[in-house]
Amino acid sequence: MSVQVINSKEAAALIPDGAVIALDGFLGTDVPEEILENMRARFRATGHPKDLDVWHASGIGDGKDKGTNNFAEPGMLKRLVGGHWALAPQLQPLVANNDFQAFNFPQGVLSQIFRDAAAHKPVQLNTVGLGTFVDPDVAGGRLNEAAKASTLVNKMQIHGKDYLAYEVPTPNVALLRGTYADENGNVSFEDEPLTLIATSCAMAAHNNGGKVFVQVKRVVKAGSLKPKDIRIPGVVVDYIVETENADMTKQTTDTYYNPDFVEANVVKPKGDIDLPLNPKKVIARRASFFKKPTDKIVNFGIGKYPETVSLVLDEEGQGSGIITTVEPGTFGGVPLGGGDFGSAIAPEATIDEPYMFDFYDGGGIDITFLGLAEADVKGNVNVSQFGPKIAGTGGFVDITQNTPTIVFNGTFTAGGLKEHIEDGKLVIDQEGKFDKFPESVQQITFSGDVAYANGQKVFYVTERAVFKLGKNGLELIEIAPGVDLNKDILDHMAFKPVISDGLKEMDPRIFREPPMMKQAG
Template sequence: MPNKQISAAAAAELVRDGDTVTTSGFVGIGVPEELLVALETRFVETAHPRDLTLFFAAGQGDGKDRGLNRLGHEGLLARVIGGHWGLIPKVAALATAGKIAAYNLPQGVISHLYRDIAAGRPGTLSRVGLGTFVDPRLEGGKINDVTHDEIVSVMEVGGAEHLFYRALPVHVALLRGTSADPAGNISMEREALVIDNLAQAMAAKNSGGVVIVQVERMVARHGLNPRDVVIPGALVDAVVVAAPENHHQTFATPYSHAFSGQFRVEADTVPEMPLTPRKVIARRAAFELPINGVVNLGIGMPEGVAAVAGEEKLLPHLTLTAEPGVIGGQPASGLDFGAAVNTDAIVPQSAQFDFYDGGGLDIAVLGMAQVDARGNVNVSRFGPKLAGAGGFINISQNARAVVFAGTFTSVGLDLAVSEAGVEIRSEGRVTKFVEAVEQVTFSGPLAAAAGKKVLYVTERAVFRLRPEGVELVEIAPGIDLERDVLAHMAFAPEMAPEIAEMDARLFAEGPMGLRVDLLHLDLDDRVALSADKAQLFLNFEKMRVRAPGDVNKVRARVEAVCAPLGHRVDVVANYDGARIDEEVEDAWVAMVQQMEDRFYGTVTRYSGSAFMRMKLGAAFAREVRPHVFETATEARAFLSAARGGSFL
């Protein structure tokens, strides 16, 4: 068997003019830097190869010179099809200047295209991208006016609209692993991710192309455990051993045993976030975290949610994920983003997007740069600035619930946070709540039509998506509605029947006790029996009921208290500040009906919220005779007057 090891310069010679080249990597992880350096050097010295098509899923760069920025030379590239552009400004500049044909497609779609190209399919059929700028009825994913070919089309399958993303042959795959034997078998034991390496290698091989893999070391022939081999040697044409400086684990970390899963780290080693507007936003988003749920956190502002979850001791009750294939553990940030510590598993990126696209995410917390009255969100394009969508479209379109997180305005914004709330020292010069987003990366109307739960969380106000559009539901203490919110919106939002004040704990130092709230650890205190065992007090004040499990916990606690009594009890229920989500409203009412049938005598309820009284009255009217008062005094007075009676 031949020895497939060659020099980086010799590898660069294998790339021909006009080739379609795919590269591995996610941000600064798994990027074949040695091969990109060699390719750039050859072009600078010889003006070849020329007119390449660059085809990549995730952004690979440091926002400056490394990664795909090395290919940002006029003449080297003729066309680029990519998922995320924000970290490759040198290539993005060619696209926005119209010097290359350029497309921005969803990261997960490109990841799946690798598999479909490998399998010889004509393309990828998906609902991902409908209603966004990728939809050919809007922009078709085209970045500039010199991009003419239609590579996305609309198809109807099974009575539903889909987008068809056309496949293309891959001539060269520039990939990266850890170890190689002379036959070209590749392992990835020191890499933070496996990404799409196998699918990309198969796509190139089955297109008649060349597969070149950068590694950090060679081992003896047959020296790798076959179960550790990620890319079989049969798919690999050449192996290049990289210089250490071009094979860092991430662009921020030369090597971490924790990122490769060799060791675990103590959870309390994660630094606590300072009390800033960023933390306020992350905390408010964390209120939506589903216990035992699967979560995706985007880059930037949403990264803080992981730190808050750690501080609140919630990480053992969540499965955090990241789109390149991380399942479990705690995600890293910055140029380490995509890596994670204490993970449960690392899977291929395409498999992760299978799970995401199928609705596996319970919630996603993502950034937002622009929001309009219809609930559309833009994170991908702002005038000449090209960020790209990355996995945002896959994730936001298919997660069961989405929280968009970001400051209310930007550029020059100066805020102070204290127990009194938020003080605006200097307002931001850029408005985020605009009349119409510059590019639709998330379709509000499609999400509303599907009944998706969507929140827009800022440091001073919280909005939700309703069929009518964006609705204001919460405002921070210290904030004036007209001066600090409405005056800085290009549209008038819908107004909730009652605008709540954001939880005071968001603005205070120290842990919030969110674990108690979300796990309902205080139910023993919330369900209490009087000394004479004649009255039951249900304190649902500020309780959030979001899932069937929450309803079952209340049912179980009431049963535990009432079942041994052998007689009915009169009930006073406090619903002040309580929230019962629409999705579980019927289950809550059914549970209350069951408890009344089995255990209750006279029942009174009270809430200081007129909207909650109306909502409870309407809900209970269907099954339970409603008596919802404004104060505890009124509720107890009614109970006293009706003592011994029953509504059943």
């Protein structure tokens, strides 16, 4: 055998101090959790491995103690460059205390950067991130003072056009998870919902003289795996780590495998959709109007408002013919939320994550529906950082900078907001404590200036007002029936938006049952 079969404790003991780690995973999918947990246990016992430089593309964890939370020990990290941070709350106090250098780069950029690392390319050139907090003219993706010790992104021009030049890491350790490994180290992924960046990470570490560790359910005989099921060839694998819990049978943040996520012939009927008429449905209904019949490739972001748009389209008879995509690599099927976000029931196709972002970067999506946390006078949107709380961008920057039509969705205020629909009107029972339209957002995750210059169509849909992105920033184009322009809208904005000469009331059908069955246009 050209590879060694070891257990997760032995794997953790082989990670050197100062390692540059390429880590794969999406929430709990494909995460080598046993290796990570044993690394943390080893550090607590011995102080090693320390000063780690960890790079990962997606959010990895359960929002409690799994995934990248395993690095939340003072001194264990030197730097962490991640695409999403909300799932690792244990890291956030360490970021605030400047215990290590913390960076947040777009998920797509990071998913593609490991391919560049495998090919020994010095930088990755990309327009993704221009005008946002990732831009070196803004914050360079830095999340704390400690990160000022490093510069990982610069700006340059090619043929008169601005690009961001992201520094490419040189990983010497890859930590990955597959389904089975044969005796030659070839790793299959037939039971994994996603393939993510495993191939790229393995090749990046191998080609930089490093070691590749792959956690699997068990080792099988050489030649027993189908060649096309193998996503990591054995020639780049050094250690196969057999899990101590090979009987996992359901894919969640804790476990392994659900056949519905990987088999196309599994059909899960949605049943009758019966959404109550409430402000959430009003937002989703109005947002759905922006989808044209020619918009076939659709992306729905995570969160109750974007996900409700998908349900409304089905309820209103507008969902047929739509192909949904989710950034870690699925086309079609029924996209899932919560701890299974990223996976889909009976997907039509699943591809590697870097290729999905190639598709996105090239304008492959027709329209996207995303969450709205806060927006400012320029039409900038922040979904990534709120005071000391770091959410991270995920694929938000990649998607919003390359999709022709963007529809942001969310309530007008937040924090204790109570509303209901009565007699075809919106009734505000209790106003939210927090206004979501400041003069300037805390962090620019979406740049209104860049979007306007690129000719994108951008809309901001709330239950009481609809805005569009215009030449001079946010422009109010519609208000809900029953709403007072000054008391309910302008008084809760830190700036006065441009008010359209054609300001009108939102379509009254949005506020009534039964289902409309027809878009209002």
